[in-house]
Amino acid sequence: MNWQNITFDWNQARAFLVTAEEGSLSAAARALGLTQPTLSRQVAALEAALGVTLFERVSKSLILTEAGIELAEHVRAMGDAAGRMSLAASGQSQQIEGLVTVSATDLMAAHVLPDMLRELRHKAPGVEIRIHCSNSLSDLRRREADIAIRHVEPDHPDLYARKLRDAPARIYAARSFLQPLGRKLTRKDAEHLDFIGFDNNKELVGYLRAFGLAVSEANIKLSCPSGIVAWEYARQGLGLSIMADEIAARCPEVVPAFEDVEPIHFPIWLVTHRELHTSRRIRTVFDHLAEGLLKAWPGELATSEKTA
Structure with a gap:
């Protein structure tokens, strides 16, 4: 739809935009200092004036329709233009505030994110970050998170994804594990070694075999669904573990175990909702994480963007 030639009440447009950014009428009403019925009437009046449906209700959330996504971008551009005029006159900076929930594995959250979050605190002090430790993309579809860092390409049509790189x-x-042997290991040693399991041992065996190791689930004598705990067991010499180089490099007590095994690579995806990607605070966090994750794994920085 061409919004350029359509006129509408700015108060209604602002009510719509804040509702889109906050995700619910109650949160938007608090942000604007209005009652929820008043805000609801303003949004309904805008829909009636334009003759389109801007929101669909899913559970307790309001989801932008395609028309709503387009209008949000248009209204935001109008608001930004007005804001720039105001800033030029007042010399004040625009505040970006609100909660953003980021989903990541516990290992990523504990070892890789802290430096990025420290920088983000200075860049956008009004943004509150909540970390949701999970390995599932369902947390995005159920609205448990706004942004997810994942190692698999999403296939849901409502998700926007950016592949950052292969890591x-x-x-x-652990050095203590190898010390009694007096040498590094070779592939031939693998079938006699113990490995630390994570959440899915059958899947882990598949990854180990991708390294060219002749192992089975019988080689996994100890496992834990917590990545942090499983990695701690490996660091203390209780078995071998697959780990991202970026995380292992932070742990001087571990070294690559095999002298004749090449690394494998896994993708790093940053994922969010297409409609949530129009929110300033979510866009700020999304872009900051993308920059930080590229910095965390220096090397091939080729990126690709797609709408899954």
Whole structure:
């Protein structure tokens, strides 16, 4: 739809935009200092004036329709233009505030994100970050998170995804594990070694075999669904573990275990909702994480963007 030639009440447009950014009428009403019925009437009046449906209700959330996504971008551009005029006159900066929930594995959250979050605190002090530790993309579809860092390409049509790069991973061992052997290991040693399991041991065996190791689930004597705990067991010499080079490099007590095994690579995806991607605070966090994750794994920085 061509919004350029359509006129509408700015108060209604602002009510719509804040509702789109906050995700619910109650949160938008609080942000604008209005009652929820008043805000609801303004949004309904805008829909009636334009003759389109801007929101669909899913559970307790309001989801932007395609028309709503388009209008949000148009209204935001209008608001930004007005804001720039105001800033030029007042010399004040625009505040970006609100909650953004980021979903990541516990290992990523504990070892890779802290530096990025420290920088983000200075860049956008009004943004509150909540970390949701999970390995599932369902947390995005159920609105448990606004942004997810994942190692698999999403296939849901409502998700927007950006592949940042492919990151290397190897099989690591604690120095204390290798010391009694007096040498690094070779592929031939693998079938006699113990490995630390994570959440899915059958899947782990598949990854280990991708390294060219002849192992089975019988090689996994100890496992834990917590990545942090499983990695701690490996660091303390209880078995071998696959780990991203970026995380292992932070742990001087571990080294690559095999002298004749090359690293494998896994993708790093940053994922959000297409409609949520129009929110300033979510866009700020999304772009900051993308920059930080590219910095965390220096090397091939080729990126690709897609709408899954």
